[in-house]
Amino acid sequence: MYAYCPYDGTALGSREIDGRLRPTCPRCGFAYFKRVQIGANCVIERDGQVVLVRLNYGPRDGCWALPGGLVEPEETVEQAARRETTEETGYEVALDSLLSTWTRPGLETLIVTFRARVLRGELRPAPLEASEARWFGRDELPPEWELAWPSTVHALRVWQGRTAPVRNPFRGL
Template identity: 25%
Template sequence: MSVNFCSSCGHAMENRLVDGVERRACTSCTWVHWGNYSVGVGALVVKDDKVLLVRRAQEPGKGNWTNPGGYIEQLEPIEQTIVREVLEEANVQAKVKRVVALRDQPRAIHNIYIAFEMEYVDGEPQPDGFEVDAAGFFSLEEMRTMQVANFTQWLVNIALNGNGTGLEPDLEPIVNLPGYGLFKIS
């Protein structure tokens, strides 16, 4: 889908070479459409050597078991997004420990997916009845008989077998950066 009108001033857009790439640019002001992007997040919540999974009730992937997750809202810090998604989809409270995986999927809407290792806090898994129709903690043995999505299989392996330090939230950066979500190696 082409962007035909400027999001800033409403004037017509044209194709223009910007930074060596043909992009849609406003004919009246300086606004440039840099592309279509989405940022997704996923939770890897482990309790008693079992991983929290939800079964998708909607397409894409209806019927597949996946880790809880979703997309960030425009003004929502990413750490709040993943905590919210786990609570909404599975009724489980969890807190962010670290970033453990990243998927880059260039396509019409370029998707970045960030997977978080999360600490289980409280709650018994219950599906939201809308996005997911089942939820629970499952062992690798139990998952062998389930329809677990391929990408989720990769993430579960990281959750149960990963041994790196990942990126942890930087709660005390060396400089004050209000509004930033900062993660660092420890």
């Protein structure tokens, strides 16, 4: 939350927009709405299989994740999904469609997952991020407690046809 306008430094006032009082700048009109980090992931598909990478750092060390990462300011979510996927798997991919989104109230993150297919490249994990990268069949995925994030669980359930793509009805996820 801002006390001063991030554009011109003016102390923010308060104005009702869309039924809520929001911090607003009396000078330039900036209004504070919830901002989120956007993560872009790929479900790379081939012959009914999907690629997962096994993280080797941080709190999810040893867990399986979809290739992906945070969107940088100068790129689209689609560009980020393809860039991160190449960095993490060695594959250049094309995006075929939107698979799912994931959000949770109170958490400032939106995860967007695309269906993708391999254009070229050889599967090799990025050594600084993953110890392993491999294909998994639809019915041979790791157990959900070995998946890195709730968004990973959600996207893979959607991919398996077990849940709807744009809702997150799972308590605890």
